[in-house]
Amino acid sequence: MHEVTAPPGATAPVFYEREEHAHGDGGTLIGFWLYLMSDCLIFAILFATYGVLGRNYAAGPSGADLFDLRLVAVNTGLLxxxxxxxxxxMLEMEKERVDTTLMWLAVTGLFGLGFLGIELYEFAHLIHEGATPQRSGFLSAFFTL
Incomplete structure (x- = not known):
């Protein structure tokens, strides 16, 4: 084997430099706040659409005919x-506690999976009952929201 050595007095090239990030000014959270505000705008538009179309049943079923409020309450609680x-x-992440951050994220993921499971069940049940988005303006707005 032929070994490559640097000439005397030469330093090895630096391929990686660790940079410190400033967290004190809150600048790293600007993306989170932009996402949150854009989400609020999207939901405001969807709720406005639902407000306009919410009573257009086209002789189809209404929300009172379709939804089980206990299931809605459980889903809201999970969310x-x-x-x-x-x-x-997020609080644990700020304290740089990796294990507890991952534990809270896992719990969050379980609640999210529960929420998605109930939503999928609810949508499958509505479609089975014939309450599809094509049935009425109300259902179209509901499925979109």
Whole structure:
């Protein structure tokens, strides 16, 4: 084997330099806030559309005919709990506690999976009942929202 050596007095090239990031000014969270505000705008538009189309049943079923409020309450609870646990994960991340951050993210993921499971069940049930987006303006707005 032929070994390559640097000439005397030469230094090895630097391929990686660690940079410190400033967290004190909150600049690293600007992307999070932009996402949150854009989400608020999208949902405001969707809720406005639902407000306009919400009573257009076209002789089809209404929300009272279709939805089980207990299931809606469970789903809302899962969504709110996932928001809380994600907040806990953010707090732990700021303290640089990797294990507890990952634990809170796992709990958040479980709540999210529960929410998605109930939503998929609810959509499958509505489609099975014939309550599809094509049936009425109300259902079209509901499925979009």
């Amino acid at each position: 709110l709990l996932s928001s809380i646990t994600y907040g806990f994960a």
